[in-house]
Amino acid sequence: MEGDEVRITSEYLEEISLSNKTDVSCDLRSARSDFCEIKDFAQIIGHSSILNYHSPCTNSFLQAHKSFKLKPHPRKHDKIALAHVKEISIEPVSFNQTPPHCTVMHIAPAIVFSTGGYTGNMFHDFTDVLIPLFITSFPFRGQVHFLVGEMQPRWIKKYRPLLEQLTQYEIINLNKVRRGLCYSHIIVGLQFHKEMSIEPKKTGNKYSMVDFAQIMRKSFGLERENITMLGIHNGNKPRLLIISRKKTRSFTNVKEVIKMATNLGYQVLVQEPNSRSKLREFARIVNSCDVLMGVHGAGLTNLVFLPANAVVIQIVPLGGLEKLSMEYFGIPALDMNLKYLQYNISIEESTLTEKYPKDHVVFKDPSSIRSKGWAALRSTYLVNQNVKLDVTRFSYTLLEALKHLHHYQ
Structure with a gap:
């Protein structure tokens, strides 16, 4: 969508540099999933699985972690499930380094996740991917991009009716992207609450499994x-x-x-x-x-x-x-x-x-x-x-x- 795109110019990059406001927040404590959210300016190069973000020296999380890696799939400690899920390397670049190799930045956020693991089994389709994806994407009301690692075309086709309710944009096969994709807001990983369900309190009581059932129908x-x-x-x-x-x-x-x-x-x-x-x-x-x-x-x-x-x-x-x-x-x-x-x-x-x-x-x-x-x-x-x-x-x-x-x- 054209309204989602902003042309990247030298003036635009200078404005971001002066704002020095990149916000990075990560939750790595969950037993099931790692989740990172980067706001302001981030670039992901799909085939190499590298995500770059502009790093202000004032961010305490960044000072502590610098660069880090995670697999965007909610079976964090399951080695068998994650064996074929590609790791995303999240790396900071300073504002005076070479700007990202892309000419357009998307205003709508992006969610990076994987359809690897045990997908193909219906229970795992829902408990590992579809319900966590609903939890993570629902607040954006369709104004969100999906960047999918280990994308399986048959799986996407099977659940396309639901996916099209969650995103208004073309679903991107992350492993085939050869160029840099730039976003003002990017989320890596999916939020997991519990097996096959949602904890309304964790959403601020804004949505629940009742809402998920309605969107399924x-x-x-x-x-x-x-x-x-x-x-x-x-x-x-x-x-x-x-x-x-x-x-x-x-x-x-x-x-x-x-x-x-x-x-x-x-x-x-x-x-x-x-x-x-x-x-x-x-x-x-x-x-x-x-x-x-x-x-x-x-x-x-x-x-x-x-x-x-x-x-x-x-x-x-x-x-x-x-x-x-x-x-x-x-x-x-x-x-x-x-x-x-x-x-x-x-x-x-x-x-x-x-x-x-x-x-x-x-x-x-x-x-x-x-x-x-x-x-x-x-x-x-x-x-x-x-x-x-x-x-x-x-x-x-x-x-x-x-x-x-x-x-x-």
């Missing part, structure tokens, strides 16, 4: 804002969506579950989201439903498309995963004004009983398996466990969901 053209729209108050049966999994943590008796739920009065749909699913179409299916249920896993991330006051039922497999499950999907659901029900399976409902005797440590002491590390936990409880729901026991959870839905009739 707007982005993907979803009709239902809440469950009272086109729902059971019109005489329609409540729609229950079962998120199916084929390889791991799958339901082994899904037909029995469908029969039981149908007898309770539900219209039941079974869907398996995968990389081939068209996101907009799947989002519309989810939005048309009143209840979403599934075993703990990335498929539950689709709760972001549900109408307000819908119900999320998370089936938690064995392994002491109750707290983790609540953190990953329970709290986000509640933060989005959804009803959340957590169903912790019994030993009899786990297919691990087909592999181990009931007095095995796998059942008696899951913490001893977890103490061996993530790989052991994942292999035992996430990769090699399926679920055979006790339809009588589980029916009470579906009845509780029905009771909640009828409250909104």
Whole structure:
């Protein structure tokens, strides 16, 4: 946009030099993400991953740190996730040094972030990138540039409807930029609050996951804002969506579950989201439903498309995963004004009983398996466990969901 650009002249550079007001603030204390904000004048050279800023000698942070490096991805201490995320080198230049090699400076700010790490897994798409990006960019109301490291065209295409709600500008592939890009305000890294969610207090109570849910519905053209729209108050049966999994943590008796739920009065749909699913179409299916249920896993991330006051039922497999499950999907659901029900399976409902005797440590002491590390936990409880729901026991959870839905009739 032309209104975003200012021609860089010698007079303009002299004015900046005389102002001596470059403001640099960084938060490197977070356990999940590093975040730096530079105001006044900064240049980034994408392919070399160098960011230069004009440095006044009065800035205490700059005096202490001079130059420093960070990876703009919210998995700060995860070496596997960050292995292919390029480091950004942030280096000061004094006002009397050679000016940046660009003729135009953008007035609208820029956010530098990476779509590397575990992106491609829907849960990580949202918890590591999309929600932190929303947190960081929302205050600018679209007047912000996105400079993306490790940019994956298919990923950008998949989430373009949302990205276009967050920025009015062309998304830039940072690793392919050969020239210097100059900005009056640049942010390196994304703000991370908690898994799959937002802490309103950290935004000054200006926005929350409710706002994120609204922008998701707007982005993907979803009709239902809440469950009272086109729902059971019109005489329609409540729609229950079962998120199916084929390889791991799958339901082994899904037909029995469908029969039981149908007898309770539900219209039941079974869907398996995968990389081939068209996101907009799947989002519309989810939005048309009143209840979403599934075993703990990335498929539950689709709760972001549900109408307000819908119900999320998370089936938690064995392994002491109750707290983790609540953190990953329970709290986000509640933060989005959804009803959340957590169903912790019994030993009899786990297919691990087909592999181990009931007095095995796998059942008696899951913490001893977890103490061996993530790989052991994942292999035992996430990769090699399926679920055979006790339809009588589980029916009470579906009845509780029905009771909640009828409250909104």
